[in-house]
Amino acid sequence: MDTTLLFIQMLNGFQLGLLLFLVASGLTLVFGILDFVNLAHGSLYMIGAFICASLTYIFGNFLVAMVVALPITALFGYLIERTVVRSLYERDHLDHVLGTFGLILIVDTSAHLFWGPAGLAVPLPVWLDGQVEIFTGVVVPIYRLLIISIGMLVAAGLFWLVNYTRLGMLIRAGASNRTMVSALGIDIQLLFGLVFALGAALAGLAGMLVSPISEASIGMGGEIIITAFVVIIIGGIGSMKGAFIAAIIVGLIDTLGRSFLDDIFKLVMSTEAAENSAPAVSAMLVYILMALVLAFKPEGLFPPKVR
Amino acid sequence: MKALSKRGWITLLVMVALAILPPFFLWNGQAFYMDLATRLVILAIAGVSLNLLLGYGGMPSFGHAAFLGIGAYAVGIPAYHNTYGGFEIAASYSGVYHIFLAVGLSALFALLTGIICLRTKGVYFIMITMAFAQMIFYLFVSFEIYGGDDGLTIDTRSELPLFNLDEPLQMYMLCYGSLVAAMLIVRMVTRSQFGMVLQGAKDNNERVVTLGYSTFAYRLTAYVISGAMCGYAGALLGNFTTFISPEMMEWTRSGELMFMVILGGAGATIGPVMGAAIFILVEEVFSSFTTYWHLPFGIMLLGIVLFMRTGLLGFLTADRSKTKLKKEER
Numbered sequence: 001m002d003t004t005l006l007f008i009q010m011l012n013g014f015q016l017g018l019l020l021f022l023v024a025s026g027l028t029l030v031f032g033i034l035d036f037v038n039l040a041h042g043s044l045y046m047i048g049a050f051i052c053a054s055l056t057y058i059f060g061n062f063l064v065a066m067v068v069a070l071p072i073t074a075l076f077g078y079l080i081e082r083t084v085v086r087s088l089y090e091r092d093h094l095d096h097v098l099g100t101f102g103l104i105l106i107v108d109t110s111a112h113l114f115w116g117p118a119g120l121a122v123p124l125p126v127w128l129d130g131q132v133e134i135f136t137g138v139v140v141p142i143y144r145l146l147i148i149s150i151g152m153l154v155a156a157g158l159f160w161l162v163n164y165t166r167l168g169m170l171i172r173a174g175a176s177n178r179t180m181v182s183a184l185g186i187d188i189q190l191l192f193g194l195v196f197a198l199g200a201a202l203a204g205l206a207g208m209l210v211s212p213i214s215e216a217s218i219g220m221g222g223e224i225i226i227t228a229f230v231v232i233i234i235g236g237i238g239s240m241k242g243a244f245i246a247a248i249i250v251g252l253i254d255t256l257g258r259s260f261l262d263d264i265f266k267l268v269m270s271t272e273a274a275e276n277s278a279p280a281v282s283a284m285l286v287y288i289l290m291a292l293v294l295a296f297k298p299e300g301l302f303p304p305k306v307r
Numbered sequence: 308m309k310a311l312s313k314r315g316w317i318t319l320l321v322m323v324a325l326a327i328l329p330p331f332f333l334w335n336g337q338a339f340y341m342d343l344a345t346r347l348v349i350l351a352i353a354g355v356s357l358n359l360l361l362g363y364g365g366m367p368s369f370g371h372a373a374f375l376g377i378g379a380y381a382v383g384i385p386a387y388h389n390t391y392g393g394f395e396i397a398a399s400y401s402g403v404y405h406i407f408l409a410v411g412l413s414a415l416f417a418l419l420t421g422i423i424c425l426r427t428k429g430v431y432f433i434m435i436t437m438a439f440a441q442m443i444f445y446l447f448v449s450f451e452i453y454g455g456d457d458g459l460t461i462d463t464r465s466e467l468p469l470f471n472l473d474e475p476l477q478m479y480m481l482c483y484g485s486l487v488a489a490m491l492i493v494r495m496v497t498r499s500q501f502g503m504v505l506q507g508a509k510d511n512n513e514r515v516v517t518l519g520y521s522t523f524a525y526r527l528t529a530y531v532i533s534g535a536m537c538g539y540a541g542a543l544l545g546n547f548t549t550f551i552s553p554e555m556m557e558w559t560r561s562g563e564l565m566f567m568v569i570l571g572g573a574g575a576t577i578g579p580v581m582g583a584a585i586f587i588l589v590e591e592v593f594s595s596f597t598t599y600w601h602l603p604f605g606i607m608l609l610g611i612v613l614f615m616r617t618g619l620l621g622f623l624t625a626d627r628s629k630t631k632l633k634k635e636e637r
Binding site for chain 2: 031037084087088091093094095096097098099101102103104105106108109110112113222226229230233237279280282283284287288290291294295298
């Protein structure tokens with residue numbers, strides 16, 4: 001096995017993990033605090049990508065577009081919370097799932113109407129479009145490094161927000177006892193709306209970061225949402241720390257599995273058998289991991305202490 | 308023999324209509340409606356199987372489309388090898404063998420995933436069934452030999468005794484008969500002692516456990532029965548469409564199946580059949596005047612979740628003489 005390739009693939013896996021964390025953190029935040037299962041979280045990821053793509057064409061600059069698109073996506077999430085999600089809080093989880101499934105159809109088809117069936121490619125500024133040699137012989141695209149830096153910064157910011165700010169304190173308090181928080185005079189409705197908007201912004205940010213690599217497209221939300229669910233199941237639903245660790249594990253396993261599993265299989269079986277079975281197994285690897293975790297810890301790796 | 312209840316009359320009416328109308332359309336030269344009806348009946352079988360879990364067992368499986376896919380590929384793969392060679396042990400056109408494979412593999416998949424899924428409940432259960440279905444989806448996408456993403460055309464339908472599946476009417480008769488059988492099985496299961504334990508565990512698991520029942524074993528059995536039944540529906544679907552692809556087991560398909568059950572009315576044998584009928588009708592009507600038919604469909608789904616909790620059957624059989632139930636109770 002070639003160490004340069006291994007390093008590059010680890011970097012790719014780490015990058016995928018960080019993107020997954022951005023999506024999964026919103027999902028787990030909304031579930032942990034609002035006790036709401038949001039199947040339509042992937043649609044927010046898609047909306048973020050599309051808004052950013054359109055704005056890139058208007059402003060002519062991807063980074064400016066991203067900065068403007070973030071609050072718009074958050075606002076979009078806030079409006080969805082106000083109009084639809086709020087009336088579902090008192091229902092059971094199955095209703096959440098079915099209601100947000102309807103929401104997916106509405107949002108995705110509206111995006112289809114508005115932006116057309118084809119995807120929207122997002123051009124990068126020239127200085128981001130190149131490659132850089134970080135060690136001798138190890139060349140990586142600059143943009144991937146940007147994704148990793150932004151992902152790490154946001155993850156750190158989120159930990160700071162949840163653990164060291166007043167809002168974070170309210171969020172944690174709301175997660176463990178929402179009646180108590182509202183009894184103390186906190187506007188719980190507003191808090192819920194803000195949390196939902198924050199989740200939308202995080203998912204949207206992930207969509208924006210992905211769009212220059214794989215363009216904004218209608219189906220992108222549906223693809224990532226299941227993996228994000230797998231991430232929060234493995235990490236423990238409602239746990240931010242669990243979401244982060246599980247996202248990195250899933251990102252690494254998925255990427256490394258796809259690139260090296262056939263080589264590993266060749267050690268124990270014939271070349272032909274290895275080449276035939278490796279793609280199938282690597283496609284299932286993440287789910288097998290989930291099954292294993294659940295078989296031993298049905299609550300996930302880091303179940304939140306108070307629920 | 309006691310008189311039929313309101314629900315019994317509706318069941319009878321729907322089933323008689325399904326028996327008479329489609330052959331009439333065919334005879335009248337409207338083969339298109341016959342096709343719609345066949346699809347309806349097959350989806351209804353899948354819905355009936357899901358209802359056993361969702362309506363009676365309180366297990367909201369969000370991955371039932373996987374069983375449809377497994378069943379369909381259990382027809383497609385042996386037929387493919389019989390046509391193009393390779394993998395001789397599995398190659399066959401025999402319908403009995405296809406159905407055996409579809410039911411057997413679905414049951415096996417249900418058993419293996421059920422052991423893990425049923426360790427969890429509620430929202431975890433929803434997500435995990437969904438994730439396992441997605442795993443099967445990606446598995447079939449990665450099978451390049453069977454067309455991968457592009458799907459697989461079934462050149463020759465299953466060869467069955469008594470039924471020639473190339474004949475639309477005979478195809479329909481088989482599907483209709485299977486639906487009746489599926490409904491009878493679910494009815495029988497839910498009225499047996501087994502079904503009582505299952506429904507009891509749905510309402511209050513601790514109480515049933517305290518009575519000495521291993522509810523896990525009961526639930527797992529129900530999960531396997533339901534999966535096998537849905538796999539059978541998949542074998543019919545493969546034979547009906549003669550084109551199968553991983554797309555048919557995407558998680559949105561599972562969502563549609565669940566929607567059918569809720570729409571028709573969960574926990575009643577006829578509910579999923581009515582749900583499938585409405586689904587097919589809505590799809591047909593909306594998609595005839597706009598390619599964006601998912602938009603009104605989504606609005607309808609959201610509206611039903613928000614405002615019509617009991618499904619169509621509950622709406623039809625509601626006793627209006629009584630005072631309205633307190634809505635806030637849910």
